Amino acid sequence: MTEALSAGFFARSVHEVAPDLIGVTLLVDGVGGPIVEVEAYDSTDPASHAFRGRTPRNAVMFGSPGRAYVYRSYGIHWCLNLVCEEEGSAAAVLLRALEPTHGLDRMRARRKLDEVRLLAAGPGRLCEALGVTREHDGLSLDRPPFVLVPRSAEPEIVAAPRIGITRAVDQPWRYGLKGSRYLSRALPRA
């Protein structure tokens, strides 16, 4: 039996939660592995979906922390966020990559790809590998199909500017596991 994340884990500043998620193991229906790359988005952030206020798409971001916010990206991919802070804060962490360790066969089948390094190296790839879709939007992270397992040791974390955005491009709110080969893109050299 695995221990769950503490109840208040997500009820903190998104800027604290984001780096704390590096090394946490995410499973969706038993498929996943340790998170190696995330990005933080807060409500004052022009790059955030919530910046211009509540809409049908981003409604979950404005709800209680500890739930999944899933949206479609570029018409093709899904992206998974974990809602943080408190009701109305509209802050969330985008999951950008994890190390595939659980359910490799299911990930390979969904991704139609053998190479482990690329199974979940990117927000769209991660969702495809784990089978995350709109059906998961709004679901609590402390119940099936989600499982979050705390990390056992402090990882070495590198902060860097975020990827794929056009506003607030200089904020260093991307966090990655130093030296990981499962990132969506290499981290800047230290």
Add this chain to the structure above:
DNA sequence: CAGTGGATGCTCT
């Protein structure tokens, strides 16, 4: 390697 462009759907202006 780097750079470019197409696919595709939905949200918001």
Add this chain to the structure above:
DNA sequence: GAGCATCCACTGT
């Protein structure tokens, strides 16, 4: 009608 919190295939060194 524009613009995406993307990925992949393809081109050219």
